[in-house]
Amino acid sequence: MTDALHEAWRGVRGRPGRAVMSGIGIALGMATLVLVTGIPASGQADLDRRLTALGTDILVAQPSAASEDAPALPEHAAAMVRRIGPVEAASAVASLDARVRRTPLADPNDTAGIVALAATGDLLRTIRGRLASGAFLSSPGLPTVVLGAQSARWLGITRLDPARPAQITVGDTRLTVVGILAPMPLTPELEQSVLVDWDAALALGFDGHPSVVYLRTAESQVESVRDVLPATLSPELPGLVGVSRPSDALAAKRASQGTFSALFLGLAGVALAVGGIGIANTMIVGILERRREIGLRRALGARRKDIRRQFLTEAMLLSALGGIAGVIGGVVGTFGFATTRGWPLVVPLPALAGGLAGSVLVGALAGLYPAVRAARLPPTEALAT
Amino acid sequence: MSVLELAGAGKEYAGGVVALRDVDLTIGAGEDLAIVGPSGSGKSTLLHLMGTLDRPTTGKVHIAGEDATALGDDALSRLRSRWLGFVFQQSYLADRLTAVENVAVGLLYAATPRRHRRRRAEDALDRVGLGHRRDHLPHQLSGGERQRVGIARALVNQPALVLADEPTGALDQDTGRQVLALFRDLHAQGTTIALITHDPIVADTFSRRVEIRDGRITP
Numbered sequence: 001m002t003d004a005l006h007e008a009w010r011g012v013r014g015r016p017g018r019a020v021m022s023g024i025g026i027a028l029g030m031a032t033l034v035l036v037t038g039i040p041a042s043g044q045a046d047l048d049r050r051l052t053a054l055g056t057d058i059l060v061a062q063p064s065a066a067s068e069d070a071p072a073l074p075e076h077a078a079a080m081v082r083r084i085g086p087v088e089a090a091s092a093v094a095s096l097d098a099r100v101r102r103t104p105l106a107d108p109n110d111t112a113g114i115v116a117l118a119a120t121g122d123l124l125r126t127i128r129g130r131l132a133s134g135a136f137l138s139s140p141g142l143p144t145v146v147l148g149a150q151s152a153r154w155l156g157i158t159r160l161d162p163a164r165p166a167q168i169t170v171g172d173t174r175l176t177v178v179g180i181l182a183p184m185p186l187t188p189e190l191e192q193s194v195l196v197d198w199d200a201a202l203a204l205g206f207d208g209h210p211s212v213v214y215l216r217t218a219e220s221q222v223e224s225v226r227d228v229l230p231a232t233l234s235p236e237l238p239g240l241v242g243v244s245r246p247s248d249a250l251a252a253k254r255a256s257q258g259t260f261s262a263l264f265l266g267l268a269g270v271a272l273a274v275g276g277i278g279i280a281n282t283m284i285v286g287i288l289e290r291r292r293e294i295g296l297r298r299a300l301g302a303r304r305k306d307i308r309r310q311f312l313t314e315a316m317l318l319s320a321l322g323g324i325a326g327v328i329g330g331v332v333g334t335f336g337f338a339t340t341r342g343w344p345l346v347v348p349l350p351a352l353a354g355g356l357a358g359s360v361l362v363g364a365l366a367g368l369y370p371a372v373r374a375a376r377l378p379p380t381e382a383l384a385t
Numbered sequence: 386m387s388v389l390e391l392a393g394a395g396k397e398y399a400g401g402v403v404a405l406r407d408v409d410l411t412i413g414a415g416e417d418l419a420i421v422g423p424s425g426s427g428k429s430t431l432l433h434l435m436g437t438l439d440r441p442t443t444g445k446v447h448i449a450g451e452d453a454t455a456l457g458d459d460a461l462s463r464l465r466s467r468w469l470g471f472v473f474q475q476s477y478l479a480d481r482l483t484a485v486e487n488v489a490v491g492l493l494y495a496a497t498p499r500r501h502r503r504r505r506a507e508d509a510l511d512r513v514g515l516g517h518r519r520d521h522l523p524h525q526l527s528g529g530e531r532q533r534v535g536i537a538r539a540l541v542n543q544p545a546l547v548l549a550d551e552p553t554g555a556l557d558q559d560t561g562r563q564v565l566a567l568f569r570d571l572h573a574q575g576t577t578i579a580l581i582t583h584d585p586i587v588a589d590t591f592s593r594r595v596e597i598r599d600g601r602i603t604p
Contacts, residue, residue: 296477301466301494304458379438
């Protein structure tokens with residue numbers, strides 16, 4: 001075995017230029033394989049990392065019926081939810097039927113789709129939100145408002161100057177902007193809204209019934225909390241309360257982006273096959289040139305199977321070297337791609353191992369015919385000058 | 386005991402060309418033998434039959450008492466690796482291997498453990514007087530030195546019979562004489578040698594001569 005590898009290495013080394021040329025095909029195939037599995041895997045790892053950072057333990061409960069007479073959630077919905085054991089935090093928001101404008105002078109029909117929500121001070125902590133600037137709602141009753149990241153852009157208020165506080169108009173009331181939220185990928189609906197102090201909103205004339213409850217639970221209890229939420233919030237009609245997990249939606253969105261890889265996987269297979277044909281060609285040409293070497297080895301006592309094994313091992317080694325070069329190239333390429341996107345580098349080991357084994361197999365298939373031909377060469381013919 | 390015995394050996398190629406007919410030839414241990422004949426006389430065919438590189442169409446070939454004509458490829462190959470050493474007109478050295486590595490190739494198929502090969506190859510190189518050139522590559526050696534490396538490769542497995550096919554054919558006269566002198570030395574040390582040549586002067590340096598003409602031998 002060692003001898004076979006040793007002789008194969010000598011054979012490959014004896015024609016370095018040709019070895020490189022014939023190994024390129026396999027290298028390309030393996031590089032493609034690593035890229036098409038490595039890039040989606042790196043993207044997935046990035047998603048996982050971001051989800052971990054964002055938290056997969058947040059649930060959102062709201063009436064599921066879209067009709068006008070959807071049952072309102074109870075006034076103390078947040079407090080009721082907090083009483084469920086594993087719930088760590090809960091906070092409610094309510095949509096206000098009020099237009100949001102930059103100034104009272106702005107066209108009431110030009111609201112840019114910004115939604116006004118009533119919120120309480122504990123919302124930020126519940127959804128692990130962060131502020132881009134200013135403070136969150138901390139003084140119940142004062143006419144204050146916090147802007148979502150998106151709506152802040154739409155309203156043109158991107159920085160807060162404590163000396164000259166900005167004001168916006170919600171309905172017909174002017175409210176002072178005390179904070180701007182940082183982007184929150186898990187709750188895009190909050191990004192596009194303005195959060196009015198709950199008590200101040202009551203003064204605007206809303207009935208005090210929340211429309212959405214955000215809650216955070218122990219990670220391991222997410223499913224069980226999810227099951228009891230509808231009955232907790234609406235004991236009479238639990239079927240009308242829908243519960244969603246924002247992180248699931250984000251994961252599903254990213255999963256659909258990985259579907260192109262089957263096509264490229266096929267491409268990698270084609271490249272490997274073409275690489276194999278290249279190796280077969282090299283080996284066949286090699287036999288013509290190495291007749292005397294074959295004859296000499298036969299005279300020295302090499303059996304047909306020794307010659308067969310030598311050529312087969314050489315083809316497999318050639319292919320394996322090409323495969324290794326391809327893996328290196330593919331990993332470097334994946335690393336480059338992942339780095340430009342700020343993703344972590346992940347190369348799936350099964351794909352790597354399978355690909356390398358595959359390239360050795362391709363080498364064996366490619367080397368089979370040349371090896372059999374080399375072994376069949378009669379010693380006298382091989383030695384004839 | 387005879388090292389090699391041809392009994393009524395003949396070779397007829399496809400198409401009816403008879404290269405060799407009814408050859409009886411016995412080589413005893415310790416002999417040195419020259420087979421001489423003009424080109425086309427069947428010398429090479431005879432060497433191929435003696436070396437079991439080809440099979441006779443008639444008659445038998447015995448190597449060390451074993452009927453080579455009855456053996457399959459595996460057994461025949463083992464027979465070659467154990468009993469025979471070949472020296473060709475060209476040395477057929479691998480370009481990228483040093484002299485000692487080239488000689489060690491002669492042990493590759495003889496079930497010699499790796500760790501012993503190099504030392505035995507060095508010993509064989511010493512025997513042909515090239516111990517000081519062991520780490521040179523073929524292109525750093527002269528034609529005569531390359532041929533001596535080839536001889537060392539044939540000797541390295543201590544064969545019962547060394548078959549040499551025009552070993553001086555590609556060398557100038559001086560170098561050829563040195564190689565022949567080496568064969569004489571080796572014979573003096575006990576190696577059995579059968580050499581094929583077209584040159585009667587070369588043949589004269591051997592104690593036994595066999596002439597071959599038109600596929601028949603005349604002892």
